[in-house]
Amino acid sequence: MSHFPDPVRSRAVLIGVSHFPESPELADLPAVRENVASLWRRLxxxxxGVFRPEYCEVADPAGTxxxxxxxxxxxAAEASDVLLIYYxxxxxxxxxxxxxxxxxxxRADAPKYSALGVDLLREDLGGSAAAARVLILDCCFSGRAIEVMTGEEGLVDGQLSIAGTYTMTSSSANAPSYALAGERHTAFTGAxxxxxxxxxxLTLDEVYRSVAADLQSRGLPRPRQRATDTAAGLxxxxxRAEPDEPPSDAVDEVRFRRARAEMKTQLKQNMVKPFLAISLxxxxxxxxxAWLNHDPSWLWAIPVWCGGFALLIGLIAALVLGAAPSETELIIDRSAIRVEQRRKTNVTGTSRIPWRDLTHVGVLRPSPGSVNPRLTQVYAxxxxxxxxxRQGVPFPSTKDPRLSDELHRLGYRTIGPIGSFGADKQQVLAALDRFAGNRALHTEQEFxxxxxxxxxxMI
Structure with a gap:
C-alpha cells in the first residue's frame, strides 16, 4: 500500500550539474538543467506534488x-518524515x-578532493532522523551507490546498510548513463x-519497474534499485489531478510578420520628430x-538647407526600404523556430533551428549603447x-552589435530584434511557452x- 510524504516534515534537495569548468574533459550536459527544472515542478x-516548494531545494549548479x-x-537535519536527494x-x-x-x-583527475563522495552522502542520509530516505542518481557508474548504501560483499570496510532507504540509479556499477541527442531530458530522468x-x-517500486521497462524498450542499460524496510511503498x-485532454483551441504554430506597408509607416513615424527638430x-x-550679419540674404539658406536635408532623408529611406525584404516572418511551431524573408510571394531566405538543437531561448534587451533606452518604442x-x-550545432557566426561580445563567445546567437517581426516581448514569450516548454526563459535572472x-x- 502506498503512502505519501508529510509535506511539513519532509525535505528534498535536487542537484543538477551540467557544466564543469575545472574539467574540460567532462562534457557539458545541457539536459541536466531540464531534469532538475521538470522534477522540481513535478514534486x-x-x-x-508531495513536497512544499520551500522545502524542495534546487542546489546552485555553480556551487562548490x-x-x-x-x-x-x-x-538531512530538518527532515523527520522523508528525505529525498536527487543528483x-x-x-x-x-x-x-x-x-x-x-x-x-x-577536477576529474582528483575526485577524492574536489567531488562529492557517495560514502559521505551516505553518512548524511544515515544520520538523518527521517523515517524514509530516497536517493536517486542519474550518472555513470551510479550503481556503485547501491553497494555503498547496502554494504554488499567486496565493499570498503564499515559500509553498512541504512534502514528505511530506497536507492534508485540510472545504471549499474560499471555502466554509463545516457543523454540522447535532441532529447529534453536524460534517458533515465525522462523515464x-x-x-x-x-x-x-505509483509507489517507488512501481516507478522503478516503469523506468526499467521504458529504458529496456529503447535498448538502453537497465537501471538499478535497492530498498530496505517500507521505503518501497512510498x-x-x-x-494527475485530471485527465489530459487536447485544448479546444489547439494551435500548431504562431506567426509574427512585419509587412512592407507597416515598415513604411513605422519608418515615417520614426523620421518625423528628428526631421522636424533638424529642420527647425x-x-x-x-x-x-542673418541677424548677426545684418544681412537678410541669409534667410534664403532656410529653404535650400531644409530642402537638401529633406532630399537626403528621402534618399536614405528609399535605400532602407529597397534593401529590406518585403516581409520578415517569425514562425514558432512544435518542431522548430524559423525565420522567412519574402519579396511579394517569393521566399528569398529561410533559417530554421529545431528545438532539439538549442538548450534555451528567450528575449534580452539590446546591449548598452546600441539603442537609446529613452526612445521607448524603438528600444522595446x-x-x-x-x-x-547545443555544442556542435552550426549557426552563422555574424556578430549582432546589439548582443554583447561575451554572450556571443558563450554560444548565444540572435534570431533578430522582435520589432523586425512586428511582435512585442509578451507575444513572443507566450509563443515560446506554448512550443519551447522548459527551454523558454522569461527574465534576465532566468538566463x-x-x-x-x-x-x-554581460546582459
Whole structure:
C-alpha cells in the first residue's frame, strides 16, 4: 500500500550539474538543467506534488562541493518524515572503485578532493532522523551507490546498510548513463518523469519497474534499485489531478510578420520628430546668421538647407526600404523556430533551428549603447530574440552589435530584434511557452540561473 510524504516534515534537495569548468574533459550536459527544472515542478505541483516548494531545494549548479554538501546536511537535519536527494551529472570513480558525484568545482583527475563522495552522502542520509530516505542518481557508474548504501560483499570496510532507504540509479556499477541527442531530458530522468506523470500514483517500486521497462524498450542499460524496510511503498506524486485532454483551441504554430506597408509607416513615424527638430535647427541657424550679419540674404539658406536635408532623408529611406525584404516572418511551431524573408510571394531566405538543437531561448534587451533606452518604442522593438545552441550545432557566426561580445563567445546567437517581426516581448514569450516548454526563459535572472557562466554585466 502506498503512502505519501508529510509535506511539513519532509525535505528534498535536487542537484543538477551540467557544466564543469575545472574539467574540460567532462562534457557539458545541457539536459541536466531540464531534469532538475521538470522534477522540481513535478514534486511541488499544487495538485499532484508531495513536497512544499520551500522545502524542495534546487542546489546552485555553480556551487562548490562544500555548498552542495551544506544543502544536503541542512535537509538531512530538518527532515523527520522523508528525505529525498536527487543528483544528475557526471559520476567519477577513483582507483579504489569509489563513486564520486561531480560538481562545478570538480577536477576529474582528483575526485577524492574536489567531488562529492557517495560514502559521505551516505553518512548524511544515515544520520538523518527521517523515517524514509530516497536517493536517486542519474550518472555513470551510479550503481556503485547501491553497494555503498547496502554494504554488499567486496565493499570498503564499515559500509553498512541504512534502514528505511530506497536507492534508485540510472545504471549499474560499471555502466554509463545516457543523454540522447535532441532529447529534453536524460534517458533515465525522462523515464522517471513519465512514471511520476502516471494517472494513478505509483509507489517507488512501481516507478522503478516503469523506468526499467521504458529504458529496456529503447535498448538502453537497465537501471538499478535497492530498498530496505517500507521505503518501497512510498509515492512521490499523487497522479494527475485530471485527465489530459487536447485544448479546444489547439494551435500548431504562431506567426509574427512585419509587412512592407507597416515598415513604411513605422519608418515615417520614426523620421518625423528628428526631421522636424533638424529642420527647425537649420532654420534657426540661418536666421541667427542673418541677424548677426545684418544681412537678410541669409534667410534664403532656410529653404535650400531644409530642402537638401529633406532630399537626403528621402534618399536614405528609399535605400532602407529597397534593401529590406518585403516581409520578415517569425514562425514558432512544435518542431522548430524559423525565420522567412519574402519579396511579394517569393521566399528569398529561410533559417530554421529545431528545438532539439538549442538548450534555451528567450528575449534580452539590446546591449548598452546600441539603442537609446529613452526612445521607448524603438528600444522595446530592438529587444533581441536570443538562442543558446547545443555544442556542435552550426549557426552563422555574424556578430549582432546589439548582443554583447561575451554572450556571443558563450554560444548565444540572435534570431533578430522582435520589432523586425512586428511582435512585442509578451507575444513572443507566450509563443515560446506554448512550443519551447522548459527551454523558454522569461527574465534576465532566468538566463543567469540557467547558465552560471553569464555575469549580470554581460546582459
Amino acid at each position: 511541488t505541483h499544487t495538485a499532484t 562541493t562544500a555548498d552542495i554538501g551544506r544543502a544536503i546536511g541542512k535537509a 544528475a551529472g557526471h559520476g567519477l570513480v577513483d582507483d579504489r572503485g569509489r563513486l564520486y558525484l561531480a560538481t562545478n568545482a570538480t 522517471l518523469l513519465a512514471a511520476l506523470d502516471s494517472p494513478q500514483p 509515492s512521490l506524486a499523487r497522479g 535647427s537649420l532654420a534657426g541657424l540661418a536666421g541667427l546668421f 522593438a530592438n529587444h533581441l530574440l536570443v538562442v543558446h545552441l 543567469l540561473d540557467r547558465d552560471p557562466r553569464i555575469q549580470p554585466e
